[in-house]
Amino acid sequence: MHQSNRTIINTAKLSQKVGSFLLFLSFMGAAQSLSAQEAIADPNVTFADVAPILYENCIQCHNPEGGAPMSLMDFETAKIYAPLIKHRTGIKDRMGAMPPWYHERDIGLQSFKGDMSLSNDEIAILAAWADAGAPLGDSELVPPAPDVPTGWTIEPDFIVRSGPITVGANEPDWWGIIDGAIEIPLDEDRYVKAVQVREVNDIGSSNLSGRHTVGGKYIIHHAAYTVIAPNSNIFQIAGEGGGIWPVHEVGRNEDRFDDETGPLIKAGSQIILPSVHLHSAGVEATAHLEFGFELFPPGFEPKYERVSVSIGNLGDGVDIDIPAGDGLQVLHTYSVLEKHTKIIAFEPHLHAPGERMCLEAIWGSHQETLSCVGYDHNWVRKYTFGTDAQPLLPKGTIVHMIGWMNNSESNSNIPDARNWQGSGNRSVANMFLELGLEVHLTDDEFVQEMEDRVKMLGATKSDYVLGCPLCLAGVPTPGAKPEDWEE
Ligand code: HEC
Missing domain, CATH: 2.60.120 (Jelly Rolls)
Structure with missing residues (x-):
């Protein structure tokens, strides 16, 4: 599995002190598995360690003009919110998590464009800071707050x-x-x-x-x-x-x-x-x-000829039947890809009871999980795969979507868990589909994309390329004429 660049960049930015704090944790074999709740209060963690994490991952919204309830650009406000920051960042990939980005880090593809999630190390630092009483430390070491972000995460022309x-x-x-x-x-x-x-x-x-x-x-x-x-x-x-x-x-x-x-x-x-x-x-x-x-x-x-939108159950699902009070109902839908397909982005679409969705590819006897993400109907997110991770699925692949519904009081998006819920377009009714992006590939394009992918990843025969069931299957070399292997 590929370590995301973000984790490496962010860790490199940490001050010496926190570096040694984390080194200590990794020495204990704990750094990767550390959850925010388990983080040890370390009085040496100060705002100088926390500010870069906030600047990079939070102030896009938490600024005086942004959409969030409070600005996290200054120490005084961040300090007041320290316990809540620990709590919300510790939720990681479920409704309520901050930043609002819910892909699960222990399953499926891990490379995304615009990934705003925190690394385990960053979550641990925020928790350790809150537990230590949110100290300022040496204010000289705190990097200056950047300009208030524009709110654009692309570069619009x-x-x-x-x-x-x-x-x-x-x-x-x-x-x-x-x-x-x-x-x-x-x-x-x-x-x-x-x-x-x-x-x-x-x-x-x-x-x-x-x-x-x-x-x-x-x-x-x-x-x-x-x-x-x-x-x-x-x-x-x-x-x-x-x-x-x-x-x-x-x-x-x-x-x-x-x-x-x-x-x-x-x-x-x-x-x-x-x-x-x-x-x-x-x-x-x-x-x-x-x-x-x-x-x-x-x-x-x-x-490529066209960009199409969506795979999965597109028929507004007349069959959704969510019992009142049921906190764990699992729904399935299967669709067969009629063309070779490159999946550009995965966007789960559920309504209020929706809590999680997984995307799986089934190719012959081969079955793999491409991605699992939490879902919050208040924070709809699109997960655009990194160029090195966009699934390359041969025609005939069965795409299996699994949706988790929580129609109980433990889901704060449910107005009244005593109500049964069915399918439909309204906010009180339900959908179960996927609004991602995909392109269709010809045989030649598909073979070329697989060849490029194997090179990009430096994969060898003994590797496994998740999301590309035929990448290492010994398909004909591109450049060799397709008529050599087509009937
Ligand atoms: C994409 C915009 C966005 C990003 C990025 C973001 N937040 Fe938020 N945050 C919000 C909004 C909007 C709310 C209010 C709605 C809610 O509570 O979910 C919020 C709520 C919160 C709350 C709860 C405040 C309260 O009064 O209950 C905390 C704590 C928080 N964010 C911390 C963070 C931290 C820490 C980060 C970065 C690691 C972060 N957020 C990143 C938009 C964002």
Whole structure:
């Protein structure tokens, strides 16, 4: 398994003192298995050790202008929150964890783009600091706080905004089409590498309703959007590079497409919002959406024919049947890949009872877990695999999705656990599907991708390439003509 670069970089940044504290723990054989709860109070851990972790992983949201309830850019506030920081970072990969990123570190592929999770070492340092009473230590050693982050986790080439949307303090939920197209300022056709959608609103940290939850911070639960070319309409866009774009949902991170293929925006296109769900934040609030697009260079030609969205049970699952009070119900869905497929990103999609989802690939007698992630319906996350980890699955692979539902009082997202829940589109009904990204590959492309992967990983015959069942199976060498081995 590949150690993520992040862990290595972060550990290198630690001061000497903490280095020796961790060295001591590793000497005891404990550093990797240490949970935050077990961390030993070490009076030598000071804010100088903690600040870099907060700056790198938390202040993107925990800044005076960010979406989080408090800023973690200064010692005084961080100190007040130290016990809560220990608690929330110690949750690791389940609902409530901070940062909100839930991939499980002990199973499946481990390389992701934009991975914001903490390493076990970082979690241990935060816990040790809280247990020691959150000392400042030598203030000279504390690195200066960086500039307040912009909130963009991609590098947008341009940003467009929707019109203002207002929801009153006690209004019921609203669903529908938001009228008015958003002009895209492009005078040539361009392909998109990444897109990020953000809700910007006037709620701020002064929400007097006291709802320091995601629901009290945002009014747009989700917004499905699409990009339509000039003289087109929503029913004709599929072949024009439009199609359904990834849905914006509350708490959701950015979408990064395949490294060499992304959706097309034609010159003069517009964004439309055909399906939006608004809810009250407990105070009257006005918001707009900002769409940031990072583009491939002009003249770029996509390598693969198309980017498709989703695998798994797409039929809105008429069969979901979640008993009242059941804290551990496991659902399964199977789908067969009809083409060679490279999975770019995994995005579990469940509703309030959803607690966890795993993605498994079954190829002949070969069965492997690609990824398992926790789920929090308030913090929908997309997990984009690192370039060295995107599953390469041959056609005929059965993709098995497993969903864990918790419809009991132990799940704080459930309004009333005495209710049975079924399938449907509403927030009180359920879905069980996957909204990831994938590209389809021809035989030649598939063989080439596998060859590249084996080289990238430096894998030998005695290795095992997770997510690529045929990578080391002795397939014909690319470059040798495919007709040599096709019938
Ligand atoms: C992507 C944005 C984001 C990131 C990154 C993030 N947080 Fe948060 N955090 C939030 C939001 C929004 C809330 C309020 C909703 C909630 O409690 O889940 C919150 C809540 C919290 C709370 C609970 C506060 C309370 O009053 O109950 C703590 C503690 C916390 N975060 C610590 C951290 C730490 C430490 C990090 C980094 C290691 C971090 N967060 C990273 C957005 C973020």
